[in-house]
Amino acid sequence: MSVDLLIRNASHVYVDRGVEVTGGGSWLAVTGDRVSGYGSSLDPEPEALRVIDAGGRLVTPGLINTHHHIYQNLTRSFGPAVNGDLFTWLTTLYPVWARLDEEAVHTSAYIGLAELLLGGCTTSTDHLYVHPRPNLVDAEIAAAREIGFRFSPTRGSMSRSEEEGYLPPRSVVQDRDTILADCERVVAAHHDPAPGALIRVGLAPCSPFSVDDGLMRATAELAERLDVRLHTHLAEAESEIDFCREVYGRTPVEHFEDVGWATDRAWVAHFAYPSEAEAERLARAGVGVAHCPSSNMLLCGATAKVQQYRGWGGPVGLGCDGSSSADAASLWMEARAALLVARLLHGPASMTARDALDVGTRGSAACLGRDDEIGHLTVGALADVVVWDMDPVSLAGAHSDPVEAWLRCGPARAWVTTVGGRVLVEDGRLRLPGLSEQLRTHDRISREMQGLV
Known part of the structure; x- marks a missing residue:
């Protein structure tokens, strides 16, 4: 049986405190709006309707x-x-x-x-x-x-x-x-x-x-x-x-x-x-x-x-x-x-x-009273996931601990963000069709409120 989304080829998947999948080739599977599995390069990857290659990046809960x-x-x-x-x-x-x-x-x-x-x-x-x-x-x-x-x-x-x-x-x-x-x-x-x-x-x-x-x-x-x-x-x-x-x-x-x-x-x-x-x-x-x-x-x-x-x-x-x-x-x-x-x-x-x-x-x-289903990537949790992007120059020399490197080396930015398995950021760009119009509206209203027009 296939899953809906497979995020593969991660350097590291931080699932929860004390639960991490280490090493290149780590993966996370999503079925519907929930996490349905995770594993390392030693575990067989499930078939998926959609595959995102993390390109050696860190994966964490949103x-x-x-x-x-x-x-x-x-x-x-x-x-x-x-x-x-x-x-x-x-x-x-x-x-x-x-x-x-x-x-x-x-x-x-x-x-x-x-x-x-x-x-x-x-x-x-x-x-x-x-x-x-x-x-x-x-x-x-x-x-x-x-x-x-x-x-x-x-x-x-x-x-x-x-x-x-x-x-x-x-x-x-x-x-x-x-x-x-x-x-x-x-x-x-x-x-x-x-x-x-x-x-x-x-x-x-x-x-x-x-x-x-x-x-x-x-x-x-x-x-x-x-x-x-x-x-x-x-x-x-x-x-x-x-x-x-x-x-x-x-x-x-x-x-x-x-x-x-x-x-x-x-x-x-x-x-x-x-x-x-x-x-x-x-x-x-x-x-x-x-x-x-x-x-x-x-x-x-x-x-x-x-x-x-x-x-x-x-x-x-x-x-x-x-x-x-x-x-x-x-x-x-x-x-x-x-x-x-x-x-x-x-x-x-x-x-x-x-x-x-x-x-x-x-x-x-x-x-927020919701730690039963968000804030972690255990099986059954909501698939609110981030694949983090960092410039390779910033990461040069950081080999031993991807989580420490993520916060110390930076700056980091989302390369992929999913909410309930729905991809809202991909390749570091927002997938929001109304964004340009909203930015124009925001600029007009902001200037009016500040008395600049």
């Missing part, structure tokens, strides 16, 4: 992005905000983002997901918390469906404005009843709990400095009732600690716990400034962390203590964060940044390339 604000690629490297701290950056950009509409969100999502594919990402969440107009989450889900990308967006929200001593302007916040009603609508319209789903939806109040505690509690209760996941920013900046002590009389983590979020249904972005005791409590509660090293280095000045948190049993995944903070959406870059910053802060034994890969695959999948 990387998984656990934190993003895709609409922000419309304001990349926005001049007035690039060198400010987090609060300055946000207050500068909120009025610009207030111009978002369905067309802007759709095209930014299309371009953002395309960029993620080139960086080896096959599943991404998104945290869309600015809602100056209705149906914005629907627009980005439509873009993901057009591409065939595995997408877990969150219906974000902000309920407190600058008029009440919080950060956002009134134009981008909504009242609690409007938010909760639309959260329920979006889940009913788009969330697919079935195995192999392309679209899963979560709920995501933005942050302690833009959401009231009543909305946080109500959202946690709604997520429990609808059986969806919860996401928010937490302990991202030192100024957040001061804000929470002044407004709530407690630290951000204490506030998070008090409003009922310290469960394994939740994962949080950044988590750069908890105390050690707070971090251990959340890890043991099963709260996931989206580690965003590039964004943290650009905006926050600190980063999550990844290996320590993992040691306590907490899931940690990778996130590239919004395009106008980190300004790039390559999870390969984030994996490399995670490796480097860990070793800078905690020494060379603190993280290996395999640790970073595990964070970006299994760890990220656990944050």
Whole structure:
């Protein structure tokens, strides 16, 4: 019996932590949307309807992005905000983002997901918390469906404005009843709990400095009732600690716990400034962390203590964060940044390339509640696969360990990316027929939002 797709002649297939196929001639088989087998040059290859020759390249599971604000690629490297701290950056950009509409969100999502594919990402969440107009989450889900990308967006929200001593302007916040009603609508319209789903939806109040505690509690209760996941920013900046002590009389983590979020249904972005005791409590509660090293280095000045948190049993995944903070959406870059910053802060034994890969695959999948079927290439897993391309000059002399070479030597880029066995990147190029038109639309909208036309 033949399989649908055979990726053959790989240098190495990283199947899962502790499971690797080594040596030239390694292969991976796909039947339908699932991995159906793998082997080395010593194992007979199955017949296949389609064969991709990996040309001696490394094969891994697709990387998984656990934190993003895709609409922000419309304001990349926005001049007035690039060198400010987090609060300055946000207050500068909120009025610009207030111009978002369905067309802007759709095209930014299309371009953002395309960029993620080139960086080896096959599943991404998104945290869309600015809602100056209705149906914005629907627009980005439509873009993901057009591409065939595995997408877990969150219906974000902000309920407190600058008029009440919080950060956002009134134009981008909504009242609690409007938010909760639309959260329920979006889940009913788009969330697919079935195995192999392309679209899963979560709920995501933005942050302690833009959401009231009543909305946080109500959202946690709604997520429990609808059986969806919860996401928010937490302990991202030192100024957040001061804000929470002044407004709530407690630290951000204490506030998070008090409003009922310290469960394994939740994962949080950044988590750069908890105390050690707070971090251990959340890890043991099963709260996931989206580690965003590039964004943290650009905006926050600190980063999550990844290996320590993992040691306590907490899931940690990778996130590239919004395009106008980190300004790039390559999870390969984030994996490399995670490796480097860990070793800078905690020494060379603190993280290996395999640790970073595990964070970006299994760890990220656990944050999204999907490590049963994504983040690995075991038989029966979804066939979300990346064949990595690196210039032979960059790899010259790297013979002993393809996984270490992949992250140390770089830069690496996807040569083939499949989502559920469907090839979306081939020969290093996106196979998206609508890309050129979307780029033209994106350019027009971006210039209009930034006041350049």
